[in-house]
Structures are given as structure tokens and as C-alpha cells.
Amino acid sequence: MRAGPNSRSASAGRRTRVHVVSDVHGNTEALARAGDGADALVCLGDLVLFLDYADHSRGIFPDLFGVENADRIVALRTERRFEEARDFGRELWAGLDRNAAIVAAVRKQYAEMFAALPTPTYATYGNVDIPGLWPEYAGPGTTVLDGDHVEIGGRVFGFVGGGLRTPMRTPYEISDEEYAAKIEAVGPVDVLCTHIPPEVPELTYDTVARRFERGSRALLDAIRRTRPRYALFGHVHQPLARRMRIGDTECVNVGHFASTGRPWALEW
Numbered sequence: 001m002r003a004g005p006n007s008r009s010a011s012a013g014r015r016t017r018v019h020v021v022s023d024v025h026g027n028t029e030a031l032a033r034a035g036d037g038a039d040a041l042v043c044l045g046d047l048v049l050f051l052d053y054a055d056h057s058r059g060i061f062p063d064l065f066g067v068e069n070a071d072r073i074v075a076l077r078t079e080r081r082f083e084e085a086r087d088f089g090r091e092l093w094a095g096l097d098r099n100a101a102i103v104a105a106v107r108k109q110y111a112e113m114f115a116a117l118p119t120p121t122y123a124t125y126g127n128v129d130i131p132g133l134w135p136e137y138a139g140p141g142t143t144v145l146d147g148d149h150v151e152i153g154g155r156v157f158g159f160v161g162g163g164l165r166t167p168m169r170t171p172y173e174i175s176d177e178e179y180a181a182k183i184e185a186v187g188p189v190d191v192l193c194t195h196i197p198p199e200v201p202e203l204t205y206d207t208v209a210r211r212f213e214r215g216s217r218a219l220l221d222a223i224r225r226t227r228p229r230y231a232l233f234g235h236v237h238q239p240l241a242r243r244m245r246i247g248d249t250e251c252v253n254v255g256h257f258a259s260t261g262r263p264w265a266l267e268w
Contacts, residue, residue, distance in 0.1 A: 015267060018152060018266045019037075019266075020044065022046065022126070022233065023234045023255075027258045028116050031117065038265070041118050042157065043117070043124070044124060048130070053237075060102060078209065078210075107136075110134075110137045121141060121142045122159070126161065126235070127163030130172070145159035145161075146162070149186055149189050156190045157193055158191070160182045160183055163195060164216060166214055176216075184218075184222075192231045193232050195234060196215055197236060198231065200215060200246070203215060220246070227248040230251075233251075238256070
């Protein structure tokens with residue numbers, strides 16, 4: 001277990017405040033202020049903005065292919081016509097080096113966003129992130145955790161990044177078994193931090209997209225078994241319920257930071 005820089009202050013009676021963000025999706029300006037007034041920032045991933053479903057002019061996809069094509073791909077995905085969306089995408093990418101174009105655009109976004117992170121920041125990956133690039137941009141003030149835990153202000157925070165496999169095929173989707181193994185590796189903690197929510201309908205249903213996103217059954221089982229004080233997550237941008245209790249645990253969707261620009265605060 002890694003010891004955070006604020007653990008001593010808690011033992012001396014000083015209160016600790018942590019700000020938590022998720023689904024940053026390119027909102028670098030707000031990210032630079034997200035740690036103001038806090039002892040630490042926790043980031044639950046999805047730094048990359050590939051395509052903004054609220055504003056189709058923003059992101060890597062419209063930068064490469066224009067807004068009209070972005071409108072089309074969003075419509076197909078929203079209607080769950082995933083095969084048609086993939087066929088349409090293949091037509092657009094024909095003759096281009098897809099991987100090189102995406103990685104170059106992601107590098108540009110990561111350079112800006114990691115530079116905006118305050119010290120200390122504790123971060124894990126979202127499903128649209130590319131973990132292999134993070135070591136190049138995470139400075140000494142940013143601790144990246146995935147299947148690991150750290151102490152902040154006398155409380156133990158566990159982190160599990162990424163998402164489960166879906167028809168969207170985003171960059172960091174893993175099998176249910178691999179995800180469950182990371183949950184198991186974290187073990188009992190005070191605050192369990194993940195990108196995706198536990199598999200509970202109220203927490204996984206997106207009221208605007210009108211579909212269920214994937215939540216984790218292994219995460220739900222771990223919450224019931226280990227009973228952390230808090231389970232914090234993002235991923236679902238407009239959830240049916242932003243928070244609910246599961247046994248002794250307060251489960252909180254910390255919000256769609258890309259649109260709100262406001263971190264969720266935890267203080268003790």
C-alpha cells in the first residue's frame with residue numbers, strides 16, 4: 001500500500017478534503033481548477049474526448065471527419081445500430097492510418113490535461129483512455145493506480161480503472177474476469193474508486209441516451225462483502241440515480257465533469 005502525503009495531517013487532527021472528478025473528456029480549463037481548496041484530487045478517468053454526444057463539433061472524430069459525419073455516427077449508436085455504425089466508420093477510415101491519427105490526437109489531449117492536474121492527484125483509467133500512454137504524461141505529482149490502494153488523510157482509497165466489454169469497443173474494455181481480479185486485488189478499503197458503477201439498474205441507466213451502460217457485478221459483490229464507507233464512480237453521464245445506499249456503503253456517481261466543471265467533494 002502506498003502512503004499519501006496527507007496521512008500525517010489526519011493524525012494531528014486536521015480535516016482532510018478530497019475532490020473527485022470523472023469523465024473529464026477534454027475539459028482542461030475546469031480540470032486546472034478542480035483541486036482548488038482540496039488536499040488531493042482523485043480522477044476516475046475518461047480524460048480523452050473522442051466525440052461529444054452533446055456537441056458533435058467537439059472531439060477527435062469531428063476534427064478528422066467533420067460535424068455531419070459525427071451527427072451520423074451518434075445517431076446510429078444512439079439507435080443501437082452498432083454494426084451500421086462500425087461499417088460507416090470503416091468507410092471514413094479507409095485509406096487512413098487510424099491508430100496513428102488517434103494516438104497523435106490523444107497525445108495532444110493528454111499533454112494538456114496531465115499538465116493541468118494539481119499535486120497530489122490520484123488517478124485511474126476510464127474506458128476511453130489509453131493506459132499505455134499515461135506513463136509519458138503523468139508527472140511526479142500524479143499517482144496512477146489500477147487494482148491498487150493508497151492512504152489519503154488516514155483513509156484507504158482503492159482504485160480500479162477501465163470498463164467492461166461492450167459493442168462500442170472503446171480502448172480500455174476488459175473481460176469480466178479480469179475486472180473481478182482487480183477488484184479482488186484491492187481488497188477492503190474505506191473508499192472504493194472505480195470508473196464504472198456497480199451493476200444496479202438505477203446507477204447504470206442513462207436517462208438521455210435511454211440505455212443501460214455496463215456496470216460490474218463483481219464490484220457490487222465487493223461492496224456488499226467489504227462494506228466500504230463510499231463507492232465512487234462515473235461513466236454514466238445522466239444516471240437515473242446519482243447516489244444510493246447499498247448496505248453500509250454510500251454509492252455516488254461523482255458527475256459528468258466535462259459538462260459541469262465541478263468536482264464532487266469528500267471531507268472528514
